[in-house]
Amino acid sequence: MDPIGTAAQKSELPVKTIRYYDEIGLIKPQAHSEKGYRLYSERDIQKLIFVRHVREFGFSIDTCRDLLDLYENPHRTSKEVKQIVAKKLVEIQAKIRAMKQLHDTLARLAHDCHGDQRPDCPIIEYFSSDQAVDPSHQKECS
């Protein structure tokens, strides 16, 4: 049973984040010391590592909850897990497409811009124009 600092080292998560996960009920320490210190079991630390990985893939805390439930449930089906991941894959694909559009439009504008001492600038003109439209029709990272 490790105090929070040790759990932080083992899980490679900040202490603050681990306390936050406790607060929101994502991962609660198995026990508390007499003086109220959080005490994390090895199993708890495995869960912290699990959540860190899941978060690194951009899943929300809510999805972490779902995946953690599946992780803990011996009667889970791989179908459930795969569905969650498949949905995320579609999201990621959409974001990549949108960001490529943003990139290409910006790159074209930058290419057309002289980048010299004169004020004339197709980039500014593009942002000013009434016709300019978000090329992806959705915001980056939204």
Place this chain on the structure above:
Amino acid sequence: MDPIGTAAQKSELPVKTIRYYDEIGLIKPQAHSEKGYRLYSERDIQKLIFVRHVREFGFSIDTCRDLLDLYENPHRTSKEVKQIVAKKLVEIQAKIRAMKQLHDTLARLAHDCHGDQRPDCPIIEYFSSDQAVDPSHQKECS
């Protein structure tokens, strides 16, 4: 001189957002009515549209401020504008690369997962393993 609702229609921004831009000093209305209603000039509305476009490309409000200054400044150099865009392009490229990594890793895991009624699941195993590393070494959209 339009009240905020009309400015919202013309700029295609929510009323709340326009009030927020006033509050943070990004775009202040040219005038106020006797009763304290915000009144936006055509120039103000052009700035709102400008900022909407810039935001749609994922630039921060702070960068909007910089670009708005350049937009307003007849002595700007296109070099300054191009530098800002070039920096953003590098950011976007990095994010696209990172997201592609995430995508490919997730896609591989999904491919390897049977997605049936059994609990065995390479996705869960990957998230559980101590060795699993964020393939991009940076979080999505951070």
Place this chain on the structure above:
DNA sequence: GCTTGACTCTCCAGTGGCTGGAGACCTTAA
């Protein structure tokens, strides 16, 4: 003139997922 409905105002709270800091308490080693 009166009512109705749409518009606007300010102020406060919430979003997600933390992060930082204050101030108090606890533990451990020299």
Place this chain on the structure above:
DNA sequence: TTAAGGTCTCCAGCCACTGGAGAGTCAAGC
């Protein structure tokens, strides 16, 4: 015994809004 470091709770802030309450204002129709 003292100092350093760890931990606790609580509150505030980040970004860029968004939602809602409650009050005031405006324009149209009767």
